[in-house]
Amino acid sequence: xxxxxxxxxxxxxxxxxxxxxxxxxxxxxxxxxxxxxxxxxxxxxxxxxxxxxxxxxxxxxxxxxxxxxxxxxxxxxxxxxxxxxxxxxxxxxxxxxxxxxxxxxxxxxxxxxxxxxxxxxxx
Amino acid sequence: xxxxxxxxxxxxxxxxxxxxxxxxxxxxxxxxxxxxxxxxxxxxxxxxxxxxxxxxxxxxxxxxxxxxxxxxxxxxxxxxxxxxxxxxxxxxxxxxxxxxxxxxxxxxxxxxxxxxxxxxxxxxxxxxxxxxxxxxxxxxxxxxx
Numbered sequence: 001x002x003x004x005x006x007x008x009x010x011x012x013x014x015x016x017x018x019x020x021x022x023x024x025x026x027x028x029x030x031x032x033x034x035x036x037x038x039x040x041x042x043x044x045x046x047x048x049x050x051x052x053x054x055x056x057x058x059x060x061x062x063x064x065x066x067x068x069x070x071x072x073x074x075x076x077x078x079x080x081x082x083x084x085x086x087x088x089x090x091x092x093x094x095x096x097x098x099x100x101x102x103x104x105x106x107x108x109x110x111x112x113x114x115x116x117x118x119x120x121x122x123x
Numbered sequence: 124x125x126x127x128x129x130x131x132x133x134x135x136x137x138x139x140x141x142x143x144x145x146x147x148x149x150x151x152x153x154x155x156x157x158x159x160x161x162x163x164x165x166x167x168x169x170x171x172x173x174x175x176x177x178x179x180x181x182x183x184x185x186x187x188x189x190x191x192x193x194x195x196x197x198x199x200x201x202x203x204x205x206x207x208x209x210x211x212x213x214x215x216x217x218x219x220x221x222x223x224x225x226x227x228x229x230x231x232x233x234x235x236x237x238x239x240x241x242x243x244x245x246x247x248x249x250x251x252x253x254x255x256x257x258x259x260x261x262x263x264x265x266x267x268x
Contacts, residue, residue, distance in 0.1 A: 083217020105143035
């Protein structure tokens, strides 16, 4: 299984990597949405994307919209990891094609439960 | 615009440190005398402008980074300290932004080796002092232009 982690915070990328690698994911990292799109275009198969909302260059929503615009990527599981809690913003993210949210701060159990909820992996 | 009192700011910070990092943290009300030369800052801007600063010692920042990255403290490099403290500021700022609500943006965190500075504050300032891993962690929320 392959996971793409997109966050401008190197710290958060490391935290997320530490959680998903033991679940069997091979992890690729990107520091913003545009870099994420570039990485995605070079990956043969992606099972999961964990993406931050607030990032420079291209934010998480713009990234999700770009991914969902590609019909080949419609089934890809997208989880937004964010501090955003405003209902209108969350609704906007869901409309854009986010499958699930993980609110910062979170525990590894919370993230793993969310992945189970959207049917990623068999852990 | 709603403003955060000391109790709420303490709760936000404590939740982040205990939930995400598993670190015990408790507030101190009598004033800390220890120097806190490492500061991470994020700015909230939009309908309401404010700065959130997290100040601590290199020792506490090292232990936070070790916990965040599951490394031994001896393996922590300076860049790790900055990353970890910046991420704590980012999460505190993000949660403050969520509580205040409104059309607001959060800046990327910046970390520097200096004490907390609230010179740009023009309105309410809330300061909470906590003990985290036997050392000080000071959170300052200050309204700004």
